[in-house]
Amino acid sequence: MSFTALLNISESRSALNNSFDNVQEMVKALGIFSLSKSYNISSLWASYAKNHTGICIEYYLEDLISKNNGLYQCFDVVYSDTPPDIGVEDINSDTLLQKMIGTKHFDWDKEQEFRIVCDNQGKNHYRSDAVCGIIFGLKTPDESKNELMKLLRNRDIKFKQIVNDGKSYGLHTQDVVNPYDGEVNLINHEKIDFGDIVPDEAYIREDHRVFIPYLYKVATLMRSYPDCIEIFNMDFSETSTVKDPIIYVNFKEKESVYPYSKKIFHINNMI
Structure with a gap:
């Protein structure tokens, strides 16, 4: 093997190491929003909702990311017994993020985690009507419930209450009527000037x-x-x-x- 060939191998290895270093730095700067695909997982209520005293927020995924859709990547977390192998072919692949920050041990599989990833940490804006439901925990204080329903009145948000029938460990929901919602007539448009918004x-x-x-x-x-x-x-x-x-x-x-x-x-x- 010639000296030039050895030099090229060394340069390629250096470039590869730099690529992986750049990827690792990029991952450190990412923002990750973790959600679950299910509301009725007892361990999530215990760990993340202060033992059922908190709430669960339901979102429309499309409205959650559509304000700046191109900035986000979304995927289900993959659960495995072993860490994923990451090779050269993954550097420019769509699966790289999934492998690096979207894989967890099987012990976590009951969380049914779904992740939204963006290239900036901290506050991200989403459409206000992305919130489609609020589910109260078994022990959510009445004061907190009333405060939320009053704050979110007339927003077409469905409120529900977690219940347990006492015969199993399963969790279910019952609909809750928001007493602060007022009637809004959205069909009567005779006195509203819509200009050229509505087509002829x-x-x-x-x-x-x-x-x-x-x-x-x-x-x-x-x-x-x-x-x-x-x-x-x-x-x-x-x-x-x-x-x-x-x-x-x-x-x-x-x-x-x-x-x-x-x-x-x-x-x-x-x-």
């Missing part, structure tokens, strides 16, 4: 005209959405059908890195 009926597909009131409902919701700075346009999606009518809205969103954001509304979820 003539441009709406004939089989979708029955859903026009929901265009006004969505427009009203978007106007009350605290992160919406300006609505550019809205209409029924190209993939919308009579069985599954879908409305999209393009708008400028507060604290987003993108010039405009898109939000999807499934009418079947609004009925």
Whole structure:
């Protein structure tokens, strides 16, 4: 083997070591948001919700990451008896993060962990309507429940209470009515000027005209959405059908890195 070949091997090894060093430094700077795919795991309530005195927050994943969607990677945590092997082929692979920060021992598999990873630690902004539910623990104080329901009134957030039937260790939920919610009429749009936001009926597909009131409902919701700075346009999606009518809205969103954001509304979820 020539001296030049030896030199090239040495340079390649040095470059490889530098690559791994860079990856390790990158991982140290990442922000990780850990969630669970299940609300009824007793060990999570004991460890992370102060022995059932806390709460569980339910999110819509799409709204949780869509404000700055391109900045996040999401994946299920993989549980294994052995650490993953990381090779040269992983450096530029989509599986690298999964292997480095998304693998845990089998002892943790009951947590059903799901991770959202971003390239900056600390506070990250998400859409206010990403929160879709609040579940109270078995021992959550009534004062805390009332304070939360009052704070989150009229937000279309479902409140639930963890219960145990006393016959097993299983946890279940019961719906809780928020007494602070007031009636809001979102369909009556006669006195509201929506300008050019809602498309003219003539441009709406004939089989979708029955859903026009929901265009006004969505427009009203978007106007009350605290992160919406300006609505550019809205209409029924190209993939919308009579069985599954879908409305999209393009708008400028507060604290987003993108010039405009898109939000999807499934009418079947609004009925």
